[in-house]
Amino acid sequence: MAFMGRGRVCKFCEDRSLNIDYKNVKLIRKFVNDQGKIIPGRVTGTCSRHQRQLTGAIKRARNIALLSYTGNEFSG
Numbered sequence: 001m002a003f004m005g006r007g008r009v010c011k012f013c014e015d016r017s018l019n020i021d022y023k024n025v026k027l028i029r030k031f032v033n034d035q036g037k038i039i040p041g042r043v044t045g046t047c048s049r050h051q052r053q054l055t056g057a058i059k060r061a062r063n064i065a066l067l068s069y070t071g072n073e074f075s076g
Helices: 024-031 046-061
Strands: none
Touching: 024 046
C-alpha cells in the first residue's frame, strides 16, 4: 500500500479572517508565479470556491494595473 500524505488545506477556509480582495495585492501576488500565471488550486491547496474568487480578484487587479500581466514587476 502506498503512503498517503496529508492533503493541503485551503488557507482561506482555515482562516476566516482572510478576505480575497483585488486591492490586497500583497496576498494575491502569492498566488501568481514569476511569469504572471495564476498558480492552480491543486498546487496551492485552495478549494475550488476560493480559487474562483482568487482568479476573479487577480484578473480584476490586472485590469486596473495593480498587478502586471507578464510578471515583470517594476522596481521603483
